[in-house]
Amino acid sequence: MIKTVDLEKIFVVRDQVVRAVDGITTHIKSGEVVVVIGPSGSGKSTYLRCLNGLETLTAGHVHIDGVDLANRKTDMNKVRAEVGMVFQQFNLFPHKTVLENLVLAQMKVRKRSRKEAEIKGRALLEKVGIPEKEANYPSQLSGGQQQRVAIARALAMDPKVMLFDEPTSALDPEMVGEVLEVMKQLAREGMTMVVVTHEMGFAREVADRVLFMDYGKLVEEGTPEHFFDEPKEERAKLFLRQVL
Amino acid sequence: MVLLSIVAGLWIATKRIDYTWRWERIPQYFAYHSEDVKTINFDGHVTKIDKKGDLTTVTVKNDIGGETSSFVIDTKTANISVDEYLMEGDTVGSTREWKAGPLAHGLWVTLWISAVASVIGLVIGVITGLCRVSQNLTLRQLSITYIEIIRGTPLLVQLFIFYFFLGTVLNIGRLPSGIGALGIFAGAYVAEIIRAGIQSIPKGQMEAARSLGMNVPQAMVYIILPQAFKRTLPPLAGQFISLIKDSSLVSVIAITDLTKSGREVITSTFAVFEIWFVVAFLYLILTFTLSQVVAWVERRLAVSD
Numbered sequence: 001m002i003k004t005v006d007l008e009k010i011f012v013v014r015d016q017v018v019r020a021v022d023g024i025t026t027h028i029k030s031g032e033v034v035v036v037i038g039p040s041g042s043g044k045s046t047y048l049r050c051l052n053g054l055e056t057l058t059a060g061h062v063h064i065d066g067v068d069l070a071n072r073k074t075d076m077n078k079v080r081a082e083v084g085m086v087f088q089q090f091n092l093f094p095h096k097t098v099l100e101n102l103v104l105a106q107m108k109v110r111k112r113s114r115k116e117a118e119i120k121g122r123a124l125l126e127k128v129g130i131p132e133k134e135a136n137y138p139s140q141l142s143g144g145q146q147q148r149v150a151i152a153r154a155l156a157m158d159p160k161v162m163l164f165d166e167p168t169s170a171l172d173p174e175m176v177g178e179v180l181e182v183m184k185q186l187a188r189e190g191m192t193m194v195v196v197t198h199e200m201g202f203a204r205e206v207a208d209r210v211l212f213m214d215y216g217k218l219v220e221e222g223t224p225e226h227f228f229d230e231p232k233e234e235r236a237k238l239f240l241r242q243v244l
Numbered sequence: 245m246v247l248l249s250i251v252a253g254l255w256i257a258t259k260r261i262d263y264t265w266r267w268e269r270i271p272q273y274f275a276y277h278s279e280d281v282k283t284i285n286f287d288g289h290v291t292k293i294d295k296k297g298d299l300t301t302v303t304v305k306n307d308i309g310g311e312t313s314s315f316v317i318d319t320k321t322a323n324i325s326v327d328e329y330l331m332e333g334d335t336v337g338s339t340r341e342w343k344a345g346p347l348a349h350g351l352w353v354t355l356w357i358s359a360v361a362s363v364i365g366l367v368i369g370v371i372t373g374l375c376r377v378s379q380n381l382t383l384r385q386l387s388i389t390y391i392e393i394i395r396g397t398p399l400l401v402q403l404f405i406f407y408f409f410l411g412t413v414l415n416i417g418r419l420p421s422g423i424g425a426l427g428i429f430a431g432a433y434v435a436e437i438i439r440a441g442i443q444s445i446p447k448g449q450m451e452a453a454r455s456l457g458m459n460v461p462q463a464m465v466y467i468i469l470p471q472a473f474k475r476t477l478p479p480l481a482g483q484f485i486s487l488i489k490d491s492s493l494v495s496v497i498a499i500t501d502l503t504k505s506g507r508e509v510i511t512s513t514f515a516v517f518e519i520w521f522v523v524a525f526l527y528l529i530l531t532f533t534l535s536q537v538v539a540w541v542e543r544r545l546a547v548s549d
Contacts, residue, residue, distance in 0.1 A: 054451055081457030091452035095470050095548050104466060105456035137548040150452075157456060 001192050002028040002051060002161060006060035009046050009216075020046040022216035023060070030160075033193045035203040035224075038213035039239060044196040047213065048163050051194060052083040065160065081109050084154030088166040090146040092138040098125065098149050099134040102156045110157060117156070124152040128182050144175030148182055155186075162186065164195040200243060204228055212236045258517070266515050270522055273345040273509045281338040282315045290328045295319055302336050350505025351526050357423055357501060358488045358530070364427025365487065366480075369434025374464065376439045387435065394432035400493055402429060407497040422494040430487045437479045441472030474545045481538035485531045492527070502526055 009021040020043040028034050036044045049055045051062060053069050053076045062069040064079055093101050102121035106112045112120070125131045128148040130141075138146055147167055154162060164183065168176040180202050187193060187206045197203065203210055203224055210227040212220040212235075220227060220236045228244075231237050258265075284304060291312065292303040300322045303314045317337030324336065344352070375387040394402070406425040407418055416424075445468050453463035495504035506523040510516050 052455055054455065077454075077457050077459050080455055083455070085452075085455035087448055087452060087455075089446075089448050091446075091448035093449065093452070093467055093471075095474065095545075097548075105453075105458060108462050108466065109457040139549055153456070 001030040001032070001065065002194070003063040004051070004060065005063070007047070007050060007057065007062060008059040009043070009050055009055055010058040019043075019216045021050060024213075024216075024218045025060075026211065026218065026221065028161075028192065028194060030192050031190045032208045033187045033191075033195065033206055034209050034211060035207040036194065036196045036211045036213060037198070037200070037203060037239075038219075042213045043216040044213050045165050046216075048085075048165050048194060048196050051161075051163055052080050052085055054085075077109070081105075081157055082160045084157060084159035084162040086147070086150050086154055086162065086164045086167045088169050090138070090143070090150045090170070092146055092150055092153070094138050097135055097137055098130075098141070101138070101149060102153050105153070106156050120156055121152070124155050125149070127155075127185075128152045129178070142175060143171045144178045147171065147175075147179045151179075151182055151186075161192045161194065164193065164197065166196050166198065168197065168199055198243070200228070212239070214239075263517065265518065266513070267518055269513055269515055270347075270518055273347045273513075275342050275348060276345050277340050278343045279338050279340050282317055282336045284313075284315075284330050284334050284336055285332055287329075287331050290324055290326055290330065293322065293324070293326055295322070300337070304330060304336070346500075346505040346509055347502070347522065347526070350500060350502040351530075353500055353505075354488070354491055354502040354527075355530060357419075357426065357494060357499070358484075358491045361423050361426035361430060361491065362484050362487055364423070365430025365434050365483075368428060368431030369438055370469075372431060372435035373438030373442065376435060377442050391432045391435055394429055399425070399429050399490055400496065403493055403497055418497050418499055422497055422499050426487060426491055426494065429490070430483060433483050433486075434480065437476050437483060438472065440479075441476035442468055444475055445471050474542075477538060477542055477545070481535055485534055488530050488534065489527060 003026075005025050007021055007024045008019070011018040011020055022043070024047060036047065038044050046055055050057055050069075051064070053062075057070050060070065064083065067074055067079055069076070069079060092098075093104070096104065099118065099121050102124060103114065103117040106117035106120060107114060110117075122131065122134065125134055128151055130145050130148060133141060133145060133149075138149065141149065151162075151167075167183070168179050171179065176199070180199060183193070183195070183202070184206055195202075195207075205224075207224045210220075210222060210224050211218055212227065212231075212233070214235050220231055220233045227236065228240065231240060286306045286308070288304045288306045290302060291305045292301075294301040294303075298319055299316055300319045301314050301316055302322065302324065303312050305312045315336045316339065318339050321337040321339075324330070330336070372387045372390060375383040376391070378384055403422065403425045406421040410416065410424075411418065411421040449467055449471065450463055453467040454460075458466070491501060492503040495501055495507070498504070500508070502523055506519050510519050513519070
């Protein structure tokens with residue numbers, strides 16, 4: 001499904017070279033839920049953003065369903081339509097109603113009719129548990145509701161993969177649960193998911209595999225049981241002692 | 245209280261210089277009752293007079309050819325009778341109607357010059373603003389050059405260049421060159437406003453749009469520009485209000501706008517004070533209406549806040 005080979009992303013900020021992602025090779029299978037954890041600044045988010053081309057790759061390859069993002073001829077828009085993304089800051093379109101947020105890309109990118117798109121949009125709002133908010137504007141919703149709309153918006157495109165970039169980090173604690181619940185449900189339905197998160201409980205419960213990153217490198221990789229209970233690397237042990 | 249004392253002071257000051265206010269002479273320069281005299285261009289006899297309320301139709305038969313023509317005139321001016329002989333050039337009667345005076349005409353010219361220039365300015369501004377934030381270096385440099393040149397030279401000088409140089413070389417009239425200069429002038433400022441608006445939209449909006457598979461133009465049109473437009477509405481309104489006021493400069497290339505009409509009326513009335521007050525008030529009406537319209541649009545767009 002997703003293959004990254006020697007993926008590298010280097011930022012140059014005022015002559016300072018930052019190796020945000022430093023040679024990551026991994027393979028995410030279809031239907032797998034992969035949770036990426038690591039200290040802040042370890043390059044988790046950058047890695048995730050490389051997977052749908054929001055960051056251009058410095059070196060290496062990302063293959064999504066066999067399509068290489070490093071190839072200049074690849075139509076990024078086509079790839080992105082198949083890869084849903086949920087952001088930390090929700091990034092809903094504030095000038096559009098909730099339903100319009102869900103409908104717009106379906107019509108413009110998937111070329112669906114308005115009617116078809118609205119049916120799909122309403123069904124997804126039902127699924128994330130806020131069908132009554134379709135006519136509201138994002139600013140009238142709580143953070144948890146906004147994030148659920150953002151998930152529904154990404155799902156409306158019928159993506160093959162969903163990427164989550166710290167989806168609960170900007171939420172008040174009491175709203176984290178409702179968002180995680182929606183994500184768990186997605187995982188149960190067999191969606192391929194890559195999740196960057198600090199929610200260790202979620203990682204332990206839902207993940208098929210955990211990737212631990214530090215300084216842009218993939219330090220440890222394994223099942224949640226292996227990672228949380230008997231990590232091999234010293235860096236991972238230190239991190240877990242601090243967060244758990 | 246403050247305003248009252250200022251007005252009182254000015255009134256006393258004008259008293260002391262023996263200025264005679266003639267406000268009553270102003271209205272006729274807005275609209276006047278003009279008389280349209282109908283004369284006959286052949287010799288003939290009146291065959292029929294048909295009175296219908298205020299209007300009367302007079303039918304006259306040509307003595308030589310035998311063909312008839314009819315004239316519609318005001319009943320009050322109809323002092324001829326059936327079978328009366330009329331010679332070529334005689335008056336059959338007249339009609340009166342309201343006609344726009346020079347001030348009303350000038351107001352209209354100012355209004356539509358400003359409107360057309362605003363539309364041109366907005367179109368140029370949006371395109372240049374987009375070029376200004378584009379990834380393409382050439383487009384960016386071109387837009388910066390345009391903005392710097394226009395912002396760095398006086399509008400009056402631009403008008404002269406447009407009219408005397410471009411107008412002569414490209415053979416365009418004074419109206420198109422006046423409107424063009426105003427539009428291009430406004431475009432440079434609008435471009436900077438639009439650029440600021442686009443850059444004020446959080447990066448996440450573009451990323452969210454792109455992550456849904458939209459291409460850059462789609463994201464711009466459906467996501468970024470509508471939000472930027474909403475944010476830039478207050479400075480844009482200010483810019484277009486400026487444009488209405490700056491349009492008074494086109495009077496120097498002999499376009500009969502409100503300012504020029506005012507000057508023309510002064511030459512025939514010598515009511516200098518009154519006319520300039522009236523002209524200022526008319527500009528105020530235009531700009532105030534525009535700012536009210538913008539305030540209304542702002543309230544409409546505020547529903548999503």
